[in-house]
Amino acid sequence: RDLLIGCCGIADRLQVPIAAVLQHLDGARFDVLLLRDPSKRIYLRGIPDYAPDLGQVAERLRRDLDLAAYRSVRAFGTSGGGWASFTLGTMLGAERAISMSGRPPAATFRLARMWE
16 A cells, blocks of 8 residues: 655645545555644644644654555645645655645745744
8 A cells, every 4th residue: 555645735625625635546555644734834833732843743653654564655735735745755755745836945934934
């Protein structure tokens, strides 16, 4: 099996309703882990009540999931989750990390400073 880690954007979805994404995946092939950031800070402060930054999100995922059991790990993020998908994908050794309509890191950090 393959693991797809989805990093939702600020709208808490992957550009389209989650059901639409799941309907287009082969359920016999993929496990899907859907991440969202209810604080709407584009994962710069991690995921509230789970881990305080993306590095620790990656550490928690390594502890909570048996990543070695998967044939491949892939990360996919949209909008505000795009940067998180690249970062988590790299930290977790994902085969692929894809961002759709994501913001580049510099723009992400500028937005975060506006919210401080």
